[in-house]
Amino acid sequence: MARTQGSHAETTGPKVREAALKLFAREGYAAVSMRRIAAEVGVQAGALYLYTPDKQTLLFDLMRGHMEDLLADFAPGSGRPVADLEAFARHHIRYHLDRPDLVFIAYMELRNLDPDNFREIEALRRRYEDRLEAILKAGVADGVFDIPDTKLATMALIAMLTGVTTWYREGGRLGREAVGDIYWDMVRKVVRA
Amino acid sequence: MARTQGSHAETTGPKVREAALKLFAREGYAAVSMRRIAAEVGVQAGALYLYTPDKQTLLFDLMRGHMEDLLADFAPGSGRPVADLEAFARHHIRYHLDRPDLVFIAYMELRNLDPDNFREIEALRRRYEDRLEAILKAGVADGVFDIPDTKLATMALIAMLTGVTTWYREGGRLGREAVGDIYWDMVRKVVRA
DNA sequence: GTTTGAATTGAACGGGTGTTCAGATAACGT
DNA sequence: ACGTTATCTGAACACCCGTTCAATTCAAAC
Structure with missing residues (x-):
């Protein structure tokens, strides 16, 4: 059963999109690595793949x-x-x-x-x-x-x-x-x- | 004394700029590697540095x-x-x-x-x-x-x-x-x- | 307090990055 | 024909890339 409190999934997901938005806008898609997005979110790069199938x-x-x-x-x-x-x-x-x-x-x-x-x-x-x-x-x-x-x-x-x-x-x-x-x-x- | 005939420098220099222009425009600066530019010119990556100090x-x-x-x-x-x-x-x-x-x-x-x-x-x-x-x-x-x-x-x-x-x-x-x-x-x- | 499983880590994969440089190549002036 | 030298190669350097996944963590459910 999904955790409904204390779970980070519902906050991390939007945070990933927000971080990607901010970094893509500032530096460009090609210039931003998944590791940089992850660092902005406060997470390791691998965790991003729980919220998006890939960078594209x-x-x-x-x-x-x-x-x-x-x-x-x-x-x-x-x-x-x-x-x-x-x-x-x-x-x-x-x-x-x-x-x-x-x-x-x-x-x-x-x-x-x-x-x-x-x-x-x-x-x-x-x-x-x-x-x-x-x-x-x-x-x-x-x-x-x-x-x-x-x-x-x-x-x-x-x-x-x-x-x-x-x-x-x-x-x-x-x-x-x-x-x-x-x-x-x-x-x-x-x-x- | 600089060679004035048969030398490639005077053709390669402009070719480097043309290739960079074309590729930067099509795919973006960050997405284009020096090796891709070199391949477009028909040269190895190292040779580009005879014509530009760096990619930037x-x-x-x-x-x-x-x-x-x-x-x-x-x-x-x-x-x-x-x-x-x-x-x-x-x-x-x-x-x-x-x-x-x-x-x-x-x-x-x-x-x-x-x-x-x-x-x-x-x-x-x-x-x-x-x-x-x-x-x-x-x-x-x-x-x-x-x-x-x-x-x-x-x-x-x-x-x-x-x-x-x-x-x-x-x-x-x-x-x-x-x-x-x-x-x-x-x-x-x-x-x- | 124990079980459960979603969330996350951290290492690994194969490959690409910009840049440097010793050495090979070849066209020039002589 | 020869030595010079501008031009270029190819390998190496240290590092970063997107993505995968077994192992770990830890809050929720019982």
Whole structure:
């Protein structure tokens, strides 16, 4: 029978993922050894294999979880393109600023995924991009947006919004709210009819 | 006296940098061994050390060369903010599409630089960003741009423009010229008074 | 207090790492 | 033809890699 108190399994498991997240983000998947992750957790390397089948799966699970949360956490829905676009932009920034390490990994470690894992993450990313493009297309159809190419605008806007994570620092000159306002202003201008 | 014909030094040196560039971009600095680079060149690992003091310098030289070329290759200069901004945007896209591997490395491998090397690359990057911001500030002063925050606009525009490298594929739906036109349209909208 | 079994250790496996260097190779100036 | 020397090899150095597994630990269950 499984121990329910005093057992370390339920604390060590998350700790392993947290340590891997932190170290992968700071130094990169390839540069971090299982022994370093284990040391961060306070355990020997062998013990990690009670919580993940291997190093690759540790990375993949972090990335898949991030992409699935991103998709689950936001659904447009109002049908009014301007409102939907604002919601998308503000949500994207907030979500990314809340999870800098996960965002960093999701963009940087794609090439360290096995081919099958890469395909799965790419499919999730495509679904997210498609949501933004659907909003843009709806706005063009309604005549409230003027966009020469919705696919390029999608890529351009996501790159612009995600870029916030490269320079934003907590306690800096601007708070999240102000950053959200300014970026929403720029997004709106890009698509404005 | 140095041999000037039949000597391999002058071909092997560039080949080492080319192989490192290609492999670092595809698989990442940490994941590529000196032996793999040597195999790509067609030489034993030891021979690489005739052309670079160590692996770290091989990475650093690639990145510094890229940033210095980027700075040397473009100077704004006209004094007319709209024309300067268009030149900046079109040059940024063209330059980045011409050197996808170097761009990729310059953005992905920052964390694998030794602290001193990191500082130097960061300084070069800052100088490039400052050039764009100077154009934006000049446009605001002239009343031809309406930009709530030139620093944020700088970061947003660079992220947007650099993002082209993540999706552009030679022979795809749009040519470089068309992509340049569409992105310049979006850039102009972001800053338009 | 004893049994039980999940959690963990620590050593081992085969192999790869960046770097060094004595020695072999071969094209050059003479 | 010869000696010089830039170029390169191949082995070695000390160390780190991801992963496995028999043995140990120790809290929970009885």
